């Protein structure tokens with residue numbers, strides 16, 4: 602319905618919000634500006650899923666839906682290149698709802714095969730200012746017969762800063778409706794512990810930049826351990842992002858990190874390949 606609404610409004614109103622003066626001749630940017638709306642409607646977007654592993658329970662527990670654009674001429678476009686554009690236009694709502702519907706529909710199919718996992722999607726700053734979004738997501742979950750807690754919404758610290766009061770309203774509504782919230786890229790934004798304390802959070806995702814060198818950089822190791830301690834003291838789960846080697850995975854488990862995600866476990870993949878990973882035992886030792 603949202604995508605259809607966008608179609609009715611046409612491209613012009615959406616595009617006028619985006620300042621493209623500095624890159625008007627960049628063909629990729631131009632294609633994105635004029636074609637993203639129709640790409641959403643014509644299913645040129647795809648989701649890849651990155652499985653997430655519970656180090657404490659020793660099982661696959663969730664997966665993150667990450668959007669990609671299969672452009673007919675430009676080929677594969679990563680989210681870093683077009684999500685930000687969507688964010689500065691009216692397109693972020695239809696994009697997020699497309700991602701949510703696709704991820705929820707996929708999760709319903711996976712749960713029917715007996716897989717006991719949840720899924721997460723990424724929200725943008727603008728999504729948090731959209732107070733109608735929580736109801737739309739709750740309706741989607743009802744439509745596919747899923748528990749609200751099987752959808753997790755990843756938000757960044759920075760997304761809270763534009764209009765903290767309004768963002769908090771949206772966040773509280775999402776939590777009231779039973780959805781889970783996590784802070785993505787934790788440690789890289791402008792964290793305010795006051796907000797952390799006030800928010801109905803489920804998990805902190807420790808940013809890859811701290812995890813990457815934690816075996817060799819004492820300060821990174823201290824940050825990772827302290828974050829795990831802080832999260833646990835606040836009653837939150839901790840997820841390590843961007844784990845690339847088995848030794849780091851073992852160390853995270855020793856530190857008491859609850860869950861992990863990263864290339865050592867699985868890259869983001871199309872749904873069929875992600876399912877194969879999550880149905881198989883872990884190919885490596887975690888400790």
Ligand code: C2E
Pocket residue numbers: 651666667668679680681684700722723724725755785786809842843844845862863864865869
């Ligand atoms: P993110 O949410 O922090 O997602 C993790 C990114 O790190 C993904 O890149 C993933 O492929 C990558 N990654 C995962 N494990 C590893 C690892 O072990 N090593 C390395 N080097 N990288 C790893 P991707 O898919 O390109 O997404 C980039 C960002 O784009 C995401 O960061 C997220 O902020 C944004 N994004 C992706 N999909 C969506 C979406 O549907 N909506 C919104 N609003 N943002 C999205």
Ligand code: MG
Pocket residue numbers: 665723755785
């Ligand atoms: Mg994320």
Ligand code: MG
Pocket residue numbers: 785786806842
């Ligand atoms: Mg992340």
Ligand code: MG
Pocket residue numbers: 785786808809842
């Ligand atoms: Mg990150």
